[in-house]
Amino acid sequence: MSKTLIAPSVLAADFANLQRDVEMINNSEADWFHIDIMDGVFVPNISYGMPVLKAITQHAKKTIDVHLMIIDPDRYIKEFAALGADILTVHYEACTHLHRTLQAIKNEGMKAGVAINPHTSVDLLKDIINDIDVVLIMSVNPGFGGQSFIENTFNKVQRLKEIISINNANTLIEIDGGVTDKNAGELSKAGADVLVAGSYVFKSDDQPNTIKNLKQIANS
Secondary structure, rough: OOOOOEEEEEEHHHHHHHHEEEEEEEOOOOOOEEEEEEEEOOOEEEOHHHHHHHHHHHHHHEEEEEEEOOOOHHHHHHHHOOOOEEEEEEEEEOOOOHHHHHHHHHHOEEEEEEEEEEOHHHHHHHHHHHHEEEEEEEEOOOOOOOOOOOOOOOHHHHHHHHHHHHOOOOOOEEEEOOOOOOOHHHHHHHOEEEEEEEEHHOOOOHHHHHHHHHHHHHOO
8 A cells, every 4th residue: 555645835834934944845754845826816815926936846856746726727837847846736626628737737747636625526527537647635725724624525535535446547635724643544544645734734843753743643
């Protein structure tokens, strides 16, 4: 059985000490960098844009997992590839022609992810599950960090795991929002492959140890 990966969310980092926090992730047991790009339209918040992503990718030594919470993401696919994204995740709710968007992402050499909001059913992904490398289940409403975890997420993970198995797909399941040591083990048992942790990691006193503990809990 493959190990559950940990992806600290850079949105929760200290932007005045961004390089320090990037190096902390590099030197920790974390597996991915999770980077949220928000446009203030698709979600009620604006995060950071291309220059900050470029600064992060110049120092990051691990997989760059970019989550686009923006409308019309197709406009920027080439640009995110050029900036060093390894995985580019778009929202199901933001894509009119999702299959075409996924193909465009793969054509640029990136892995293609699809994120779904808490109210969106995983069953909507059945027909294209074999084209998706990662499904990102939002376990809070997207836009702001530090929100509490939505319990129905466990059911969604189990259902999505069934869909992946039935279709013999290799899709990874990623969870974003409210992940802590309290739910990491249960999420992993339900079928989650990647856990995104933001506030939980960056608000802790010993960030590398928090990542290490989270990983141990998820894989115990």
